[in-house]
Amino acid sequence: MIANGEFNFIARHFRPLAGEGSLDLRDDAALIPARPGFELVVSTDTIVENVHFLSDDPAETVSRKLLRVNLSDCAAMGATPFGYFMNVCRPPDRDDRWFESFAAGLAEDQQLFGIHLLGGDTTGIKGPLVLGVTILAWAVAGKAIRRTTAKPGDNVWVTGTIGDAALGLLARRGELPDPDGFLGSRYQLPQPRLGVATAPIVHAGMDISDGLLQDCGHLASESQVNIIIESPLIPLSKQVKAAGADYWPLCLTGGDDYELLLTAPPQNADALRQQAAAAGTDITRIGRVTAGTGEVQLLDANGEAIELAQRGWQHF
Template sequence: MAAVPITADVGGLPPEFGLIGRHFRPLAGPAALDLEDDAAVLAPPPGRELVMAADTMVSGVHYLPDDPAEGVGQKLLRVNLSDLAAMAAEPLGYLLAVSAPADTPDTWFAGFAAGLAADQAEFGLSLLGGDTTSTPGPITLSLTIIGHVAPGQAVRRRGARPGDEVWVTGTIGDGALGLAVSLGKLADPSGFLRGRYCVPSPRLGLPLAGRVSAAIDVSDGLLQDLGHLCRLSGCGAEVEAASVPMSEAARVAGPGWLAQRLGGGDDYELLLAVPEGRGAALAEACAARGVPLTRIGRFVAGPGAVRVLGEDGQPLAIGRHGWSHF
């Protein structure tokens, strides 16, 4: 894990090498070469294609500065694993870049690494390398995930067709409501919503290849991410608001949070285009893996617009469809 020196110790190694040795070398797998070199040497599994994605999290933007460091490490890894899940890929390893102020407590790095270690054990991957740098702030974390898939079997965002049904895993809106809880705007006696915001659940291992026309993970908001599928596929979509699955905690929050649930993001559930008549079998296969799957609408002919329908079948006015990165 090559590093840009922060300050050099007289007659010794720069202090970031100690940081790497204490917290990140224990996370490294064989391909990382003990984090002694500038790059890893990785052989993909025989007969598989590599799938790669990258995400960045900035303190105060993607997580709150006082969020537990362990959860920050888990969220960083999991949002990247969610990108693999959407393409029906399996994880192999990851590269990590950490930019932090020089006065960041060592205990923060210890907690951050502990979160990564817990999820490496759960999801079966290891650290391959990366970089550490000093910054005036805020803490900025970037992770590149590497996975693998059978040749030609990666599920794309492009491919939905009019008549396909819109299905989603899990429940929608918990991440947005969890952020509201974190900001003191909503009560959460059980802690469920806050937990869903801080540590999402990537839907790895679902049998999507050959069963779905297109897929994306819900990171920026259900409606906005559905719009991405529509735009790339040259069609529109209709969502039945009453069919969008919600957790019991979200139900308690009440109907006034509908717009936030549909447009808030941070759910990291999978949004799927499924050919008509194939949804029930896919839902059964997902349920066998402990993941509920719900039909919430369909793709329609026309420009890439997404409409939300009320129980009377009439369009609802939803002002914000999702999160913008700029």
């Protein structure tokens, strides 16, 4: 479904971003050669104006967030991304200049992460801006990291710090001070933790997009184990600490972290730390996996179980 207006729009903004396999965005589809010994990892995420980003977020961070939420899925699978498809539903109020900045953001992250545009489509919409990416990555055959393979005895780890983005959304809405802009930037620009989750160092993993506790629940449930989190171990940024303890429950249930939640046997702790350091991120042990049927327990500093009112957030 390509019309002339769309053709020109694509040629101006997106053709410069296209690479191998895209057929220069001129055909009905992209062509990806087989890569024997590897599995193709494919993930897709759509972001919607005023659901996943704010109307006045800068175009560059909107496009980079769009890529990064998908890159984060590749990171979670232990896969190396190489290209992506993009779907743009463009409302009349987003002009060409906005898309110039949008494409500049894509170009910057393409270079940073070694990926290129493979294809996509654009269409008009009378409604919010809707942006989708389907990302393609390679994993060594049999080595992709799953959610189903956490083992009792594993430690539970998270990369980076937790809750910055949840408070960043409050800050962006003017509901929380953010003197150095750190919290807001963590909401606008996730850091996909590529290169940290690799087999056999890591047993299981996923990215944290809907809140640490809810995603622990998913991991526990998919692996049919229990997960015990020691809340004092959860890594918080100094900015989250400064916001005060009243905000910390939200940090454990709010979305948009895009950090990795991983499990690994205790003897792999050093290897995992080295891998994380090489990838440029901190990694912190926050708990352990026990035999069970999908429960998550959150312990306070005294080892007593605590209950949070809300776990994660709902899309509808």
